[in-house]
Amino acid sequence: MPVTAPVLCKRIPTPPWGDPRDRHVVAYDEYVKTGGYQNLEKALDMEPAAIVAQVKDSMLRGRGGAGFPCGLKWTFLPPPDGGRRYLAVNCDEAEPGTFKDRLLCDFDPHLMLEGIAIACYACQLDTAYFFIRDEYRHEIDVVENAIREAYDHGIFGKRGLLKGKKKFTVECYLHRSAGAYICGEETGLLEAIEGKRAWPRVKPPFPAVKGLFGRPTIVNNVETLAAVVPIIEHGAAWWKTMGCESTLPGGMPSYGPKLMGVSGHVNRPGCYEVDLGIPLSKLVNDYCGGMRNGKKFKGAIAGGVSMGILGPYQFDAEMDFDIGRKYDVMGLGTACPTVFDEDTDMIAVCRNIARFFMRESCGQCTPCREGSAWMYKLLLRIEAGDATSKDLDLLLELAGSQGIIPGTTICGLADGNNWAVRTIVNKYREEFEARVKPTIIPVVEARMKPAISRPVTHVSVGAT
Ligand SMILES: Cc1cc2nc3c(=O)[nH]c(=O)nc-3n(C[C@H](O)[C@H](O)[C@H](O)COP(=O)(O)O)c2cc1C
Ligand code: SF4
Numbered sequence: 001m002p003v004t005a006p007v008l009c010k011r012i013p014t015p016p017w018g019d020p021r022d023r024h025v026v027a028y029d030e031y032v033k034t035g036g037y038q039n040l041e042k043a044l045d046m047e048p049a050a051i052v053a054q055v056k057d058s059m060l061r062g063r064g065g066a067g068f069p070c071g072l073k074w075t076f077l078p079p080p081d082g083g084r085r086y087l088a089v090n091c092d093e094a095e096p097g098t099f100k101d102r103l104l105c106d107f108d109p110h111l112m113l114e115g116i117a118i119a120c121y122a123c124q125l126d127t128a129y130f131f132i133r134d135e136y137r138h139e140i141d142v143v144e145n146a147i148r149e150a151y152d153h154g155i156f157g158k159r160g161l162l163k164g165k166k167k168f169t170v171e172c173y174l175h176r177s178a179g180a181y182i183c184g185e186e187t188g189l190l191e192a193i194e195g196k197r198a199w200p201r202v203k204p205p206f207p208a209v210k211g212l213f214g215r216p217t218i219v220n221n222v223e224t225l226a227a228v229v230p231i232i233e234h235g236a237a238w239w240k241t242m243g244c245e246s247t248l249p250g251g252m253p254s255y256g257p258k259l260m261g262v263s264g265h266v267n268r269p270g271c272y273e274v275d276l277g278i279p280l281s282k283l284v285n286d287y288c289g290g291m292r293n294g295k296k297f298k299g300a301i302a303g304g305v306s307m308g309i310l311g312p313y314q315f316d317a318e319m320d321f322d323i324g325r326k327y328d329v330m331g332l333g334t335a336c337p338t339v340f341d342e343d344t345d346m347i348a349v350c351r352n353i354a355r356f357f358m359r360e361s362c363g364q365c366t367p368c369r370e371g372s373a374w375m376y377k378l379l380l381r382i383e384a385g386d387a388t389s390k391d392l393d394l395l396l397e398l399a400g401s402q403g404i405i406p407g408t409t410i411c412g413l414a415d416g417n418n419w420a421v422r423t424i425v426n427k428y429r430e431e432f433e434a435r436v437k438p439t440i441i442p443v444v445e446a447r448m449k450p451a452i453s454r455p456v457t458h459v460s461v462g463a464t
Contacts, residue, residue, distance in 0.1 A: 089112070096305045101222045199362050385436075
């Protein structure tokens with residue numbers, strides 16, 4: 001069954017159900033009048049383990065990029081030992097082309113705060129850090145104000161959750177990101193909250209066991225936490241009526257609605273709430289009013305630049321968590337596609353993305369630090385028409401040798417660079433080959449005197 005009514009956008013007018021011009025910040029009073037915090041009340045009548053079981057049963061997959069099952073992650077926590085336990089709420093949203101968490105911050109901050117309170121109670125976490133992208137200045141004000149309202153109305157703070165209904169105390173702090181992409185990587189984020197440079201940590205240990213200040217910590221994306229609220233309200237079975245089953249043998253399903261922010265060459269860019277598994281062409285045609293100026297589709301970043309590109313023949317790709325294995329991209333990522341029309345220079349796209357990764361590399365791992373700069377230089381050369389076909393091979397070799405998947409780096413930033421560059425070069429190979437010169441390898445005269453003297457010649461390899 002498809003999404004027939006808005007779930008996360010219940011209070012945020014969004015097409016096809018509402019007009020974005022009617023949007024406004026839903027303050028505490030309005031949130032409560034429209035059923036807000038009733039699910040926290042309901043959750044507090046349940047045992048924490050029962051909430052974890054319900055979220056696990058819903059098979060809610062993380063909305064931050066990797067699609068890891070949320071309930072399963074919660075079960076990795078060790079039992080409480082009387083010491084501090086943390087929730088790190090990831091609202092860094094620095095992935096280029098991604099603007100879905102921002103929608104929640106802009107208009108319905110209490111939905112996220114209710115999800116945070118439920119998650120803290122379910123996992124017995126006493127401190128939540130709402131880690132938000134520094135450039136989101138307006139959103140910082142909105143969320144800070146909502147946190148203040150939540151304290152004033154006894155959601156967080158000394159009295160205990162929900163005006164002391166449960167004597168379990170949760171403190172919630174807003175923490176502004178240091179403003180680098182790497183701050184969104186879960187362990188980089190933990191370092192940043194600790195006041196250090198956001199250098200990702202070597203794993204294991206994983207944050208659930210040893211996270212913030214060495215204590216058990218859950219890191220979740222804000223959209224994931226917001227989704228916990230309707231799951232508590234309507235149950236796991238209801239959640240599973242939306243989205244789709246896996247189409248791969250033994251694959252994990254992609255249930256529920258998803259916020260998808262579409263940008264690029266479409267008529268109505270914006271953030272829409274749709275079923276996981278919606279074909280990209282349907283998202284573009286039915287929700288975004290089709291391709292801009294009636295141009296042809298040339299490709300789309302799958303969900304944030306790290307995921308790589310869907311090529312010209314992949315317009316109908318289903319936007320679910322199986323997309324990676326089916327369409328040769330890394331994964332669904334943030335599910336925020338950037339769409340390109342037929343006039344787009346894919347070499348410029350590739351160069352632009354490579355520059356982003358070069359600038360955002362934290363520098364700890366050599367393949368990422370050195371490789372990203374090298375790749376960017378090669379792409380500049382290719383774009384200018386000064387490269388040879390050998391440079392193209394070198395570019396692919398450099399891309400394929402960096403990341404967690406080849407096992408050469410600490411974090412997934414380098415995988416993003418790898419997948420973006422490799423998939424763009426592979427899916428638009430002719431465009432790249434048309435821009436490079438053939439490689440000329442001079443044949444040097446042999447040292448030994450040849451029996452018959454041959455003229456020195458040149459051999460061309462690769463594209464002609
Ligand atoms: C370089 C990099 C940047 C990331 N940036 C974000 C981000 O801005 N927001 C986010 O939620 N997850 C981001 N992630 C994913 C997080 O590491 C982590 O998987 C996620 O916050 C877990 O939440 P979830 O299980 O609810 O999806 C990033 C990962 C990498 C490798
Ligand atoms: S892969 Fe890159 S960003 Fe990640 S830790 Fe290594 S150098 Fe830093």
